Amino acid sequence: MAKMIYRALQIMPFGTNCYLVASDKTRDGMVIDPAGDAARILDNISELGLSIGIIVLTHAHPDHIGAIAQLKETTKAKFALHAAEAGIINQYGDSQFTMFDPTFRPPPPPDRLLTDGDSIDIGDIVFKVLHTPGHSAGGICIAGYGVVFSGDTLFNMGIGRTDGPGGDYDLLISSIRSKLLNLPDETLVLPGHGPKTTIGWERQHNTFLR
Numbered sequence: 001m002a003k004m005i006y007r008a009l010q011i012m013p014f015g016t017n018c019y020l021v022a023s024d025k026t027r028d029g030m031v032i033d034p035a036g037d038a039a040r041i042l043d044n045i046s047e048l049g050l051s052i053g054i055i056v057l058t059h060a061h062p063d064h065i066g067a068i069a070q071l072k073e074t075t076k077a078k079f080a081l082h083a084a085e086a087g088i089i090n091q092y093g094d095s096q097f098t099m100f101d102p103t104f105r106p107p108p109p110p111d112r113l114l115t116d117g118d119s120i121d122i123g124d125i126v127f128k129v130l131h132t133p134g135h136s137a138g139g140i141c142i143a144g145y146g147v148v149f150s151g152d153t154l155f156n157m158g159i160g161r162t163d164g165p166g167g168d169y170d171l172l173i174s175s176i177r178s179k180l181l182n183l184p185d186e187t188l189v190l191p192g193h194g195p196k197t198t199i200g201w202e203r204q205h206n207t208f209l210r
């Protein structure tokens with residue numbers, strides 16, 4: 001059976017977790033949420049010997065997107081995000097975010113729009129798209145191989161903020177309950193910010209989900 005490997009990179013200044021995910025065998029990979037510092041992400045891709053076929057966003061907030069343009073140019077990977085998120089990707093034309101992160105570049109238009117239940121095929125491995133709106137209208141989680149990349153939907157002992165545009169608290173809770181809490185307890189949760197956790201731990205201890 002195909003084996004998945006991943007590496008987490010915490011990207012400053014927003015402390016966003018960017019994940020490199022790949023097949024252990026073919027070294028085909030994807031990048032989830034290339035938040036910034038493209039040079040460091042590219043160094044890690046080379047170090048792992050990966051061939052990146054796709055860049056996937058859990059959602060298009062500015063703290064998750066700063067390195068897409070550079071990564072796409074260098075790796076020739078496709079860029080994908082949920083259809084309901086595509087509108088906001090065009091709003092970053094003026095690079096006001098370079099104030100916070102000098103490496104920030106506005107993202108290019110997407111090559112692929114994802115919907116709930118879609119497959120993301122990378123070499124001999126395959127992940128499933130779970131649409132989990134609430135933090136953002138087109139928020140997704142990416143599941144497979146005993147792992148779920150949860151973006152800003154579910155954190156270790158927390159949940160995403162819902163006070164921004166497209167935020168909806170009740171919708172977020174129902175997304176987590178219907179799409180994430182039905183995963184096995186031992187599923188590793190790799191969030192968009194902060195330390196990893198498991199579905200079982202969050203089911204028991206996350207006060208937002210009581």
Ligand SMILES: [Zn+2]
Nearest residue numbers: 059061135152
């Ligand atoms: Zn966010």
Ligand SMILES: [Zn+2]
Nearest residue numbers: 061063152192
């Ligand atoms: Zn975030």
